[in-house]
Amino acid sequence: MTATTAKPTGPIPAAFAETMGDLRIAGRRAGDWAEAGTPVFVYDPAIVAGQAARFRAAFPGIDLHYAIKANPLPEWLAAIAPMMDGLDVASAGELARALAVKPAAAISFAGPGKRDDELAAAIAAGVTLNLESEGEADRALAIADRQGVTPRLAVRVNPDIELRGSGMRMGGRPSPFGIDAVRVPALVRRLVAAGADWRGFHVYAGSQALSADAVAETQAATVALAARLAEDAGAAPPLVNLGGGFGVPYFAGDGALDGDTVGARLAETLAARPAILADSRFAIELGRWLVAEAGVYLARVVDRKESGGETFLILDGGLHHQLAASGNFGTVVRRNYPLAVAHRMGAVAEEVVSVVGPLCTPLDRLGDRVALPRTAVGDLIVLFLAGAYGATASPASFLGHPPAREVVAR
Template identity: 70%
Template sequence: MTAAMEHSDVTPSFFYDFGIVREKVAMLRGALPAGVGIHYAMKANPLPAMVSAMVALVDGIDVASGGELAVALKAGAVHISFAGPGKRDAELESAIRAGSTINLESETEATRALSIAERLGMTPRLAVRVNPDFALKGSGMKMGGGAAPFGVDAERVPALVKRLIATGADWRGFHIFAGSQALDSGAIADTQAATVALAGKLAQEVGATPPLVNLGGGFGIPYFAGEQPIDVAMIGERLGGVLENRDSILKDSKFAIELGRWLVGECGIYLTRVVDRKESRGEIFLVTDGGLHHQLAASGNFGTVVRRNYPIAVANRFGFDVEETVSVVGCLCTPLDRLGDQVGLPRADVGDVIAVFMAGAYGASASPASFLGHSPAREVLTKV
């Protein structure tokens, strides 16, 4: 926060403290069973400086587009996996040329990847993303348990894997993702156990050991009052027991978890300056030079059913008593542009700086930056 305030004369801005990310990774490594890899899902924060720093810290980078693949390659990433529906032929070709693992989302995507690899005279690295018959309970976004655009239905996976192996492709294993943004540690542990069991069942049906089983992620972070962080130590302990007793066909498999939000979400703050203070029918509005075009999630318009306020403060008045209830709104011509709804804050006037916390994930890159032609927010990575 100190570094951010030193540069708060330039708003709107995101500041990311990589020291916090480093601490999160160290905590996770200390909790996970030995040998379980950590992959960074860079869609959470694809800032090139962030990705470059992550390459040296984690065991793999997971991308979801050709654009992200290019950023990861430029950052020096070697172990890259590419997931996501609707991969275009050019994206498949780029991934094959780079030697990245493609997590196949359908049988037709497999056909296209194999055809492209044959044309290039290369052996593609192909894994299969599995749509499991279970979901992560309590997750903000469920990624399994029913019909989905993501992955191949579990019952169809063995036939596809056998086909990949028969064609001579380098089969890299399974990617099984059941949900995201869960704060129920027990549910996360239960889902990991079910995922390992499913991987064993599928491997038995294929008759081959998957080189890697990507267990997905789903670790949530507490954005709102009353929410508690997950118990990483308990999750790691439970996973250790599961892996000790895994199916024999998975004995030589490697395992990894794929995280984005949990690694970077808490490292960021978004700073925006008050440009107008106005009263309307008894309510106070602080109008800022930022808004949902930079920080869509904080406005409640990114995967939130019931809008709740992200942690928010008057950055240059920490320690001051709450003096009034106000709404913090952005500069866009839409009532959706609201960063804080009826929040208690110290008095803030024109020129004061508002800080929105938990802004390290799904901020700038997940927001409609071009809406109404306003300038993008600055992004700064510190303590690398």
């Protein structure tokens, strides 16, 4: 080891953690997946199937929705949509991809600032709109009237609760998302009076929470809030979308969310729910928890250089494909994602290196002073947790490098 002190990396996901030697993804060596060119994302649907099975066991009777913003690659959606009860979309672009793999009745569309053409496409298809403002409700009703159809409308509530400890809080404060809870009953009454097919509530309080206690508390508060709003509105919601926020361990010291505990606590909450919710269905909408661990990003070492006593490995991939791992997507303090040398999994660390991308910005750092086995030009580096908010959430056209390949394992 050099004198430079290593910084920790996050935990390697369970599906890969025990591997020694060659990393295998869906049974094939990483080097095989990389043969047609790097950088490449490889996604394994079997890992999502495992997560979905864990969800089914912990949350019997609760609908599982996939928030496709986490990874909307069409081939990927085709592979995993059958494992889901519903898909949640955030734009007309995502809507078109969701409609290719799921019936409209199983799709909901949330997001502020929906344009008229987006509302029209969703209403014509028969998708549920999670309304984000009274203005949006007016436009949706007018568009449905012009189309001569009954729109499926739910109300997204800006809850007076927040998800404790979440990486991204989206409730409990003034917000562009949803309608302040206090104004929701009046809007529901108006939608019902206008003859809309009122579908219920959507409440989203935050993302990336690892505390079972915090998630369970938020879900209980959400159920209580939905009951209170329904009573005030005088209408029982067919569906209460409880949001999600299930996090994944990205960084050293993070522990996995205990989904079994959350499920048991939700079952208790629902067993004691107010009468107005007796016939409601409940859904949980998840992105990263379902798909983050299912994806890896493989990039090759193009150059190795020393500067000021430190060693840099320069890859053919960087933040233009995997922004989140550089610490510039939704994190305040930069920490290292789990990464490894793909053909030397489990090998003893021999040196401390910084793993950087080819972009002309110091932000393009995928591993800051990480301890790795000795690497050479041409070696393959693997970044884990690349299945969510990877290619889709990165500035791919920045500096004109080619996009990463994205491959779904079969």
